[in-house]
Every structure is written in C-alpha cells, then in structure tokens.
Amino acid sequence: MKIVADDRIPYLQGALENFAEVKYIAGAKINTQDMLDADVLITRTRTQVNRELLENSSIKLVVTATIGHDHIDKKYLEERGVIWKNCPGCNSGSVATYIASLLATMMSDHGFQSKGKTFGLVGCGNVGKRVKKVAEALGMKVLINDPPRALAEGKENFCNLETVLNQSDIISIHVPYIRSGEYKTSALFDDSKLSQMKEGAWLVNSSRGGIIVENDLEKYLDDNSINAVLDVWENEPNLDLELMKKCKVISSHIAGYSVDGKANGTSMSVRHIAEFFDLNLKEWQATNLPLEDKKIQVKEGELGLVKAIKEAYDIMDDDKKLRCTAENFEINRGQYEAHRDLANYQFIGDEENCKKLVAMMPEPVIKK
Numbered sequence: 099m100k101i102v103a104d105d106r107i108p109y110l111q112g113a114l115e116n117f118a119e120v121k122y123i124a125g126a127k128i129n130t131q132d133m134l135d136a137d138v139l140i141t142r143t144r145t146q147v148n149r150e151l152l153e154n155s156s157i158k159l160v161v162t163a164t165i166g167h168d169h170i171d172k173k174y175l176e177e178r179g180v181i182w183k184n185c186p187g188c189n190s191g192s193v194a195t196y197i198a199s200l201l202a203t204m205m206s207d208h209g210f211q212s213k214g215k216t217f218g219l220v221g222c223g224n225v226g227k228r229v230k231k232v233a234e235a236l237g238m239k240v241l242i243n244d245p246p247r248a249l250a251e252g253k254e255n256f257c258n259l260e261t262v263l264n265q266s267d268i269i270s271i272h273v274p275y276i277r278s279g280e281y282k283t284s285a286l287f288d289d290s291k292l293s294q295m296k297e298g299a300w301l302v303n304s305s306r307g308g309i310i311v312e313n314d315l316e317k318y319l320d321d322n323s324i325n326a327v328l329d330v331w332e333n334e335p336n337l338d339l340e341l342m343k344k345c346k347v348i349s350s351h352i353a354g355y356s357v358d359g360k361a362n363g364t365s366m367s368v369r370h371i372a373e374f375f376d377l378n379l380k381e382w383q384a385t386n387l388p389l390e391d392k393k394i395q396v397k398e399g400e401l402g403l404v405k406a407i408k409e410a411y412d413i414m415d416d417d418k419k420l421r422c423t424a425e426n427f428e429i430n431r432g433q434y435e436a437h438r439d440l441a442n443y444q445f446i447g448d449e450e451n452c453k454k455l456v457a458m459m460p461e462p463v464i465k466k
C-alpha cells in the first residue's frame with residue numbers, strides 16, 4: 099500500500115510505516131504524478147483534492163486531518179466511489195481556547211465586562227458547543243443560531259440569525275464553508291447582516307474566510323461601529339493589509355493550531371485509515387506531546403483569571419506576529435509555537451477561578 103501525506107501533519111511519521119510506504123510531501127505541492135500509484139491521500143487544507151489531482155490514480159481513500167473539507171471536491175470523489183473522511187471536532191478545544199484568550203484580552207485591554215453580556219454563536223457543532231461553555235463560564239448569556247440543528251432538534255434552543263445580530267455584544271462564527279444551497283454560508287455576513295449588528299459589537303471569525311464579505315466589513319471598521327477579530331481571510335495567504343490594520347485582533351488561520359488540535363487531527367486520520375483497511379491501529383493516538391501536565395498558578399479576581407488564561411495561550415502573541423510579518427502568512431503557520439488546549443493544563447490556586455477554568459473546558463477532545 100502507498101500513502102501520500104502532507105508533510106505538515108505532525109506526529110504522523112512512524113505511525114503507518116509498518117503497513118505502507120508513506121511519502122511526505124508539502125501539501126500545496128502534492129501533484130498528479132505523486133498520486134499515480136497511491137492508495138491513500140492524507141491532507142490538511144492546503145491540497146486541492148479534485149479530478150485534476152486524482153483522475154489517473156487508483157486512490158481508495160482520502161483523509162483530511164482537519165475539520166474543514168472545502169478543499170475536497172466531494173462530488174467528484176463520490177461519483178468515483180472514493181471514500182473521504184475529515185476529523186470532526188479535532189480542533190474544537192483549540193478554537194475554544196482561542197476564544198477564551200480573546201475574551202480575556204477584551205477584558206484586560208478593551209474594558210469588556212463579560213458578566214451579563216450576550217454572546218451570539220453562529221454555528222454550534224463540535225466547536226460551537228465548546229465555545230458556548232467558555233462564554234457561559236465568563237457569565238455570558240449565549241444565543242445560538244444553527245438552522246440545520248434547529249430543524250433536526252426543534253427550534254426551542256435556537257434563535258434566528260436576526261435575533262443574534264440584533265442582541266449580541268459579541269458574535270463568533272463557527273460554521274463550515276458551504277458554497278451553495280439551503281445552508282449556504284459563503285458571504286453570509288454581507289452588508290445586510292453587518293448593518294443589523296449592535297453598535298460597538300465584536301465580530302469574530304475563526305471558521306473560514308469568505309463567510310464575511312471583507313469589502314462590506316471594512317466600512318463598519320472605518321466608523322468603529324463593529325470591532326473585528328479575524329483569524330481567517332478571504333484571499334489567504336494574501337491578506338488585505340488595510341483591512342488587517344483595522345481589525346482589533348488578528349491571526350493567521352491558527353485558531354485550530356494548538357498541539358491538541360493538530361494531534362487530534364492526526365490521531366483521527368490514522369484511525370480512519372485503520373478502520374478502512376482493518377489495521378491494528380483503531381485506537382492509535384499521537385504521544386509525547388509537548389507541555390504535558392503543565393501547571394498554571396491561578397490568582398484571585400478577574401485579573402487572576404485573565405492572567406491564567408493568557409499564560410495557557412496568549413492570542414496577542416499571534417496578533418503581534420502577523421502584524422509584523424503579514425507577507426509571511428504561510429511561513430508563520432508552518433513555524434507555529436506550541437500551546438495546549440485549556441483542558442490540558444493543571445490549574446492550581448484560587449478555587450473560584452480554577453472552577454471557572456475547568457468549566458470552560460471540562461475534558462480534552464480525545465481522552466487520555
């Protein structure tokens with residue numbers, strides 16, 4: 099068996115070599131030639147998986163070690179009878195940690211009082227559910243807009259988008275990128291939606307660029323009526339530098355980049371391959387992760403809480419890095435510095451704050 103894998107999938111080397119020849123190639127460079135005799139392709143998001151890449155191959159399985167799968171032409175694979183898998187939830191803890199750090203920064207640097215404020219969640223799947231816990235632990239009321247879930251589960255716990263737009267002090271987007279159809283999310287936040295947001299509200303996008311129409315957003319940033327936090331961008335890796343300067347917090351599509359976020363993606367990918375070929379790796383898990391069991395001392399009061407979150411992960415480190423080297427967007431992503439999900443730190447000290455930190459993320463995505 100031959101496997102072609104993106105060389106930026108951490109912890110993968112050695113996992114599959116007993117069962118297959120594994121060829122590691124930079125994701126954006128994987129080409130038709132590489133795929134000719136491959137049975138399996140493991141990607142992250144930088145490989146366009148389509149007819150052009152796979153037409154002459156005898157590929158059997160495509161796995162992306164990510165949540166997002168908008169880089170995969172699913173229709174083509176399905177027509178060909180090729181199975182594809184993604185890793186739902188793999189970086190949900192990472193994104194929740196990113197949002198926790200953002201909220202801590204808003205509290206410490208922007209005078210944001212979380213208690214009693216309204217947090218609007220647009221999309222509440224694996225990621226949104228974890229983000230909800232973070233917002234609630236900080237005393238916020240959470241409104242949820244998720245039309246597919248509302249249809250499946252009943253409307254009771256969900257709001258329409260207009261309510262979320264009108265009432266939220268902060269809106270965080272956690273939807274997949276869907277190009278067309280009933281649940282289209284491409285260009286979801288255009289002028290007509292942005293104009294309904296509360297004056298001075300915060301808008302956070304860590305899902306996919308293209309869900310917010312950047313040209314439309316820019317005018318709301320010019321008159322300061324919206325505060326934007328962008329992790330994902332319409333034309334990655336080529337950012338609109340003017341827009342970037344107008345955002346309150348920015349990062350280079352790394353909200354899912356905690357050690358855990360990536361390691362979970364790798365573990366789930368190996369398990370998908372094990373299931374498909376019935377290999378003895380169905381419980382395989384990436385090991386020897388950095389910062390295992392790191393302790394964080396927590397002091398009392400809001401400052402103690404904010405400091406503990408930032409010691410675990412400080413979003414402003416990523417903001418500063420991108421502002422200095424926006425032209426190195428992709429290089430920055432490749433050299434990302436390690437931090438863990440909140441659930442993988444041991445918080446000790448002030449009881450009340452430790453309780454809040456545990457409530458934000460009671461358990462890791464893949465249990466040890």
Ligand SMILES: O=C(O)[C@H](O)[C@H](O)COP(=O)(O)O
Nearest residue numbers: 142143144164165166354355
């Ligand atoms: O879709 C996902 O899982 C995330 O957007 C992830 O962070 C993408 O990472 P990449 O494959 O671009 O390294």
